[in-house]
Amino acid sequence: xxxxxxxxxxxxxxxxxxxxxxxxxxxxxxxxxxxxxxxxxxxxxxxxxxxxxxxxxxxxxxxxxxxxxxxxxxxxxxxxxxxxxxxxxxxxxxxxxxxxxxxxxxxxxxxxxxxxxxxxxxxxxxxxxxxxxxxxxxxxxxxxxxxxxxxxxxxxxxxxxxxxxxxxxxxxxxxxxxxxxxxxxxxxxxxxxxxxxxxxxxxxxxxxxxxxxxxxxxxxxxxxxxxxxxxxxxxxxxxxxxxxxxxxxxxxxxxxxxxxxxxxxxxxxxxxxx
Amino acid sequence: xxxxxxxxxxxxxxxxxxxxxxxxxxxxxxxxxxxxxxxxxxxxxxxxxxxxxxxxxxxxxxxxxxxxxxxxxxxxxxxxxxxxxxxxxxxxxxxxxxxxxxxxxxxxxxxxxxxxxxxxxxxxxxxxxxxxxx
Numbered sequence: 001x002x003x004x005x006x007x008x009x010x011x012x013x014x015x016x017x018x019x020x021x022x023x024x025x026x027x028x029x030x031x032x033x034x035x036x037x038x039x040x041x042x043x044x045x046x047x048x049x050x051x052x053x054x055x056x057x058x059x060x061x062x063x064x065x066x067x068x069x070x071x072x073x074x075x076x077x078x079x080x081x082x083x084x085x086x087x088x089x090x091x092x093x094x095x096x097x098x099x100x101x102x103x104x105x106x107x108x109x110x111x112x113x114x115x116x117x118x119x120x121x122x123x124x125x126x127x128x129x130x131x132x133x134x135x136x137x138x139x140x141x142x143x144x145x146x147x148x149x150x151x152x153x154x155x156x157x158x159x160x161x162x163x164x165x166x167x168x169x170x171x172x173x174x175x176x177x178x179x180x181x182x183x184x185x186x187x188x189x190x191x192x193x194x195x196x197x198x199x200x201x202x203x204x205x206x207x208x209x210x211x212x213x214x215x216x217x218x219x220x221x222x223x224x225x226x227x228x229x230x231x232x233x234x235x236x237x238x239x240x241x242x243x244x245x246x247x248x249x250x251x252x253x254x255x256x257x258x259x260x261x262x263x264x265x266x267x268x269x270x271x272x273x274x
Numbered sequence: 275x276x277x278x279x280x281x282x283x284x285x286x287x288x289x290x291x292x293x294x295x296x297x298x299x300x301x302x303x304x305x306x307x308x309x310x311x312x313x314x315x316x317x318x319x320x321x322x323x324x325x326x327x328x329x330x331x332x333x334x335x336x337x338x339x340x341x342x343x344x345x346x347x348x349x350x351x352x353x354x355x356x357x358x359x360x361x362x363x364x365x366x367x368x369x370x371x372x373x374x375x376x377x378x379x380x381x382x383x384x385x386x387x388x389x390x391x392x393x394x395x396x397x398x399x400x401x402x403x404x405x406x407x408x
Contacts, residue, residue, distance in 0.1 A: 103365040186366035191377045191389055193365060 002187045003083055004178060005099060006091040007154065008110035009139055013166060017110060018091035020175035025089070025182070030082050032092035035075070042074040042208070049075065053094065056148045070211040072149055077208040080201035086189065096159070097150040098204075102197050104189040106182050109160040110174065113139075114167035161187075195223075202226065206248045214244075216264075224255035231264040278304040279394055279401065280321070284314040284340060285329040285356065290379075294327075297383030298390060301401050311335035315343050322348045325374075325393050327386070330357040330364070341373055352393040356381070 004021060008014040015031065022029050039046035048063075052071035057063050072094075079095050082088065083105075096107050113135050121131035139155050146154035157163045162181050164174045181187070203221040206228070210217045216231040226248055232240040241259045248257045281303045283291050291307035298305045306323075308314035311332050318326065318340075326344050330337035341353045352374040357364070360378035368376050374396070375389045387403060394401045 101362045103362045103369065184370065185372070186370040188369055190365060190369060191375050191385065192360050193362075193376075195378065196362075 002182050002189065003086065003099075003102070003105045004089045004108060004182055005096045005105060006089065006108045006110065006178075007096045007160075008112060009135070009142065009155070010110075010112050010116055011092060013110055013112045013171075014091045017171060017175055017178070018089050020171065021178050022089040024175060024179050025087075027087045027089045028085070030079070030088050030090040030093070030095075034078055034082065034093060038074050038078045041078065044071060044074060054145070056145055066211075066215050069215070070208070073204065073208040073211045077201075077204040080197070080204045084198060084201055094146070094149065094154075097146055097152050097154060099197075099200070102200070103193040104187055105193075105197075106162065106178075106187045107160045108178055109157060109163045110166055111163065112166040199223070202251075202253050205251050206254065209247050209251055210244060213247075214240075217244075219248075221254075224253055225258070226254050226256065227258045227260065229260045229262065231262045233264045236264075237261050277399065278302050279325060279390070279397075279399060280323045281305045281325045281327065281390070282308065282314060282318065282323045283327045284308045284311060284332075284337075285327075286310070286332045287329075290329070290356070294383060294386060297387060301387055301390065301403060303390065311337075311340055315340060318344055318347060323351055324397055324399070325352045325354065325390060327354045327356060327390075330355055331359055338368065338371070341368075341371065345372060350397070352396060354386075354389055354393065356386070 004027070006014055006018045006021070018029070018031065021027070035046055035049045038044065039049055049071050051063060052068050055061055055063060057065035057068040075093065076098050079090070079093055083090070083099065099105050116135055117128055117131045120134060121128050124131070143153050143155045146152055152159060162178065164177060166174060169177070199221045203219040203226065206221065206226050207217060207219045210219070210228065214230070218229040220227045228244050228248060230240060230244065241261060244259045245257045248254055279302065281298055283294055283305055285291055286309050288309055291309065295305045295307055306317065308317065312334055315335065326340070328337040328340045337355055337357070344351050344353055355368050355373050355376045356379055358379040365376045374393050377385060377389065391401050391403050
């Protein structure tokens, strides 16, 4: 009845182990194929979604921050929607960064830099030193991306419940270790953790809806109530509150919306230059 | 139902017991309320309850200590933790030690009724929540 989220510096390894674990546990799979559903449900180009998972916003890459945040929020909303169904192995998505504080979610990090160095050197016909540098660059990029997107360093082992070094542990053994660990009672769902997950799911749905047309949005949910924190100039304040209440109030499961507006000093200054 | 479910409810905030007792009475539970954990533990020593519902943060003795006491004395009893200071680490610790369920305050009385119903089911004395007495 639990959820396993697997992440690694190698997509191939992530998928291999996730498939092994899902097969042994008879759990449902939640992988990168989900992006096709996100693209369809939110009418977003799937290429843009994949790009958002790889790069940080940049006007040069045609990925403005506003769109980037919105794309990520749509992925989050869809992932949470699936995680509510339980008994899931999730990989290939940044769920390990945004599914936080849920006791029945076990997060696993697989390390495999050592074996990847040899493979990359062989595949690309480059020296081991060069392959090491490529992997170090990749990790730096992932760290940069995860900090920009979720203010968490995905390469930091302390973010995970279980870290397995595949340079030392055979993949089959790793899968067995994961399936044994998820049996610990501490990873079993309870009323509190289920409630936390459904609150995060509701907040993610509202966030995705609001970020479609707005920026500077933070959403928290508890039961059916939602609190939205945003920024607006004095002139825009009332209009923005009304718009948020209307959009969020339309989301299934929302019965109350509270909006807190912080001053947007830059907009205020622009509107009242003297 | 042949026998009412014996429930001990421990919370140092009097309002919690006052609010929850009637809600549990409605599903046929026989509820004893305590605000002092020392007195609750003394009562637990005297009587085997089916279910103990306890707060975590209390003076003199915390909810986990109450749980350890219940577990030693009456292994069959199901313990449910209610707390206003819920955190993932605490929830995991409580589950690992063997509590039946964990719920964050504030919650609706019906949320606790649902948990009690599951505990009753696990004890082999199911209760029917559709038959709530007015």
